[in-house]
Amino acid sequence: MEQVAEREAEELTLVARKPCFDLPTACPLCLPVFIYLKLAHIPFRLSFNSIFPDSDQIPYVESGVYVAYNNENGGVIDRLKQDGIVDLDSEFESVPDWISTKAMISSWLADAMMYELWVGSDGRSAYKIYYSDLSWPIGKILFLKQVYIIKQRLGITKDNAEQRKDEIYKRAKIAYCALSTRLGEQSFLFDDRPSSLDATFLGHAFVTLHALPNTSVLRSKLLEHDNIVRYAEKLKMELIESGSSSTGAQFHSVPSSSAPRKGPSSWSSKPKSKPKKEKTEEEKTFKRRVKYFLAAQLLSVLLFLSLMGGYDSGDVELYDDDEGLALD
């Protein structure tokens, strides 16, 4: 039993939000990472955390003592590229359209998804994806808090709500048109080969088509582009519905997964600048010394007060039979 647990801990594991709406994970941040690993044919185990909906660390990929969190180094996909675990974009980054397409997907479409999930639709989809495994009062409060945060992030106020809505949908429509044109009848967005942008866009498309309600404006705008719908359905069939063969037996720990292989000691994660680290250590030592000094001062005052005040031994007696009338 212990060996099974150890083996599981060494395998590459993607921790994402819970599955629903016939998707392996319905969170629009987690699904692209899932698709990316599938496109790269990396075997991995899928695990879920459904009690931390407001964490920006999820999704994360782990293997042994290695962890790639989503709130570090530009996200999980970029971190996997930097650490040499999987990189599908090595030949695309010099393509002129690459940066603009990436910017469009990660800003306009991401904003549109945020808006539609939390504000545009009735919020039921978002509640089911993020809060359905939490006890009701907690889930409700976190949901309302998140709706408020999203409105702040999108700059939506009572006065400009309609205007912002129109602007968000308009940009989404422009993005869908541009992506539809770029895709054409190819299998993937760039050079007919999978890339991280396919993973990101497919994640968006799957959630829009399957998780959002039928009355969703964003969903109806996406449905106007048949080639995108075909592209999404075809890849859903291949990557998700074809079975869990790639999440089956052949697991590797991170250093032995794909070329180029690098061990933990040579992972090229960004080193922290030394001078800053030393200053932090000095500050920490200073703070610790101050704390000890203050604690020693307080302790000596307390000791003085309590020792000089005397020590009461034994229990407090409620009845003092020596006073008053001695009856026994």
Next chain:
Amino acid sequence: MSNPDPKPDPEPQKTFNTNDIDEEGDEGEDENENDLKDDEDQDDDVFGEPNRPKPKTREAQYRLDKLKMDSLLQRMQSGPVSVRVHDVIIKGNTKTKDYIIEAETEELKSVGSMQELLKASQLVNLRLQALEVFDSVKITLDSGPPELPGTANVIIEVVETASPLSGQIGAYTKAEARSSTVEGSLKYKNLLGHGDLWDGSLAYGYDHSAELSTGVYLPRLKGLVTPVTARAYLMSQDWLKFSSYKERSLGLSLGLFSSTYHDVAYNLAWRTLTDPSQMSSRSVRRQLGHNLLSSLKYTFKFDRRNSSMRPTRGYAFVSTTQVGGIAPDSRSLRFLRQEFDLRFAVPLGFYGAALNFGISGGVVFPWGNGFLNKPSSLPERFFLGGNISPVCALGGPTALWGFKTRGMGPTEPKRQVNDENADPSGVDFLGGDLAVTALADLSFDIPFRWFREKGIHAHVFACAGNVAKLTENEYRNFSVQKFVESQRSSVGVGLVVPTSLFRMELNYCYILKKFDHDRAKTGVWLTFTGAS
């Protein structure tokens, strides 16, 4: 005895003080008093003698009162003086509801003699003062109505507290906390007139915990036999250094029943575990997030030791059972936690020496669907180690001399980053589902008078303990023999300084047995334990 004669008394009344119980002096004779004197045992002899001429001078009055009191004392020493309480009159309460005071005076109605009446009055006085809403309580014994011989009225005069706001600072060891805390609190007394005590407090614990809370104590909510307490709190505990997570709780605890031996409390809390350092191990990562804690806790405490700070005689037994998941929502945290403590103190008869033995144990397990495969909740597990003395702490298996906070038990490697300055051997202490500790402590006086006067004494001690995981099917690999063989142990000698706030120990500990990742050291240790 009060004089129904409307003539004003020219001399000030002499009072008989026995622990704030006042008796009014005799003011003279009245015709009505003749009706009360039926036999020698009547209180008329106590409260006034008939046919005695009214004294004119203060000295004479004093002599008369003294004579009467001596006579009363003599009668009371020779046997019971029969009397019963006719009426309890309450005066002085403008804000406090009558039923609060009346509820504390039940004993007075069942007394049958003067001796019982005095004792009951003393008890009532202490109880009323214990409510903490009165500046003073005065109980006066008066004669009953003239037509009812052998009766007395009890007059309770209270002075409600003029300054309802008070503050205090102290050191405590709470059962829930893992170590001692320093707490400052503000109290507001009797806001609603139900003897209610409101308080707001800020506590800081040695184990990097901070708590802000507010509570109310109702001594006698109508219809309930025991006091009711309610407390809302916001608490945070920083375990980053030990287990790479921070715990924050927003909750409400209700004291439902409390008596000498039994205590039942309900706790409803929203608990969040986070890891801002992003360095936690796999098991801890899996537990990060939000949980609803809805639990019922029953504590049975039987402490017959003569002192909790320096027990030299007696025994104690404490059992705490906690059931989590008391909610219709199946998504709340479900667990069962049981812990117990047993302590014996045996006096040896020389130099104030005493031998203390103790054993503590605890187990926690989740319940519900698939409970055998689920891990137990991290904050509910048992962690051994810390700067508190095992002799005093009665909160389950917690402390071992010589081991740092959360310094032993199952561990897991933390996350590794590609940073040459990172600690390569960083581990998270995960605690265990089963923990057992045992201790033996010999304490004795130091042969110098100054130390004895201050209560400072020495002790020699030995302890052992272990913690193991049982959940996620690990119970299949568990064996008692392996558990005993892998226990940690330490011995030592030290000086104990008991103060009114806490017990301080300055010890030299020698670690007999520890494992690779255990945080224990042979050397000098300072521990603090508040009264349990």
